[in-house]
Amino acid sequence: MTSGLVIVDKPADWTSHDVVGKLRRLARTRRVGHAGTLDPMATGVLVVGVDKATRLLGHLALTEKGYDGTIRLGQSTNTDDAEGEITATAPAAGVGDAALQSGISALTGVIQQVPPQVSAIKVNGERAYKMARKGEEVELKPRPVTIHDFSVLEIRRHDDLIDVDVSITCSSGTYIRALARDLGAMLGTGGHLTALRRTRVGPYDLGMARTIDQLSEELRILPMADAVAAAFPRREVSADDARKVMHGGKLPAAGLGPGPVGVFAPDGTLLALVEEQGNAAKPLAVFVP
Incomplete structure (x- = not known):
């Protein structure tokens, strides 16, 4: 295989x-x-x-990840998405385009985000969603996430509800449901996610x-080899350095950045992922026996 x-x-x-x-x-x-x-x-x-x-x-x-989604303003749910039960409603008809854009701007950049109650975050060793299903109030701590881009694609108004189609680029660990919830809270209408499609990882x-x-x-x-070359910087090494890496040895740092670097043998074989720490590149995972 x-x-x-x-x-x-x-x-x-x-x-x-x-x-x-x-x-x-x-x-x-x-x-x-x-x-x-x-x-x-x-x-x-x-x-x-x-x-x-x-x-x-x-x-x-x-x-980094990319998403297209639809946020419904005017209704809150217990899961922050359409899978949950509606817990509150407030007319969104009075929310103008400028107020909507202002709310989105406030949720762009580095923000502190509280994960949804129904999520896989562990609290004292138990998944938050399991506690929420038992009716327990889960206190989840805010954590920093980065919203690189939060763009409005289309706004559709239906009486007291507004559906906003959005495109989002964000850091790992971001909950798009939580963005919908927080945008709704900021605008005083409540909000939840009705559709989500991940466009990129x-x-x-x-x-x-x-x-x-x-x-x-x-x-x-x-x-x-193709998967690593697409995702990480590529470093080609000599036969001597290839032998070192294959046995879990460190290499001198090559100044290729803080994240993982793919190391390839002279013949193009993927050898390992390394991470540069100070003057050395230390193996994170070695792929050849």
């Missing part, structure tokens, strides 16, 4: 775990995982690792993604 990434266009109503289960059957291996969970309601790019590529996933999960976008049906016909796996 080829080790590598499968870029899936996740269908609605599938959990990320459902996709992993399907890929395990298609790839005929248990060694399958995903980078960055998508809620069942959401569709779009889900990066799945097969075999040795599962060791890339933790590093890929930290990259790092360098992997919808143009590379395949539906479950397409993958069932032909399982396309992006080889490890």
Whole structure:
């Protein structure tokens, strides 16, 4: 079995775990995982690792992500999206375009975001969503996230509700549902997310993604070397340095930045991911025996 990434266009109503289960059957291996969970309601790019590529996933999960979504102003739900029950309503008809844009501007840049009550964050060892389902009030701490771009694509007004189609580019760990909730709170109307499509995870976008049906016909796996070269800076080393890296040794730093760097042998074989710390490049994961 080829080790590598499968870029899936996740269908609605599938959990990320459902996709992993399907890929395990298609790839005929248990060694399958995903980078960055998508809620069942959401569709779009889900990066799945097969075999040795599962060791890339933790590093890929930290990259920038892109989303298209629809925020409904005028209603709040207990999950901050359309999967939940409506908990409050307030007419949004009086919210003008300028006020809406002002709210969006306030939620752009580095912000402190409180994750949704129904989320996979752990509180004292238990998932927040499990506590919320038991009716417990979960106190989640705000955390810094970066919203690089928050653009309005279209505004549709229906009596007391406003649907706002948006495009968002953000850091890892951002909850788009929480942006919908916070925009609604800022405007005094309440808000929740009614549609979400992830368009990009790092360098992997919808143009590379395949539906479950397409993958069932032909399982396309992006080889490890291509996957790493697309996502991280590339460093080619001599045969002597290749031997060092293969045995877990450090290399001199090459000034390629703070994140992971892909190290390749003279013949183009992917050897490892390294991270530069001070004057040394230390292996994060070695891929050759």
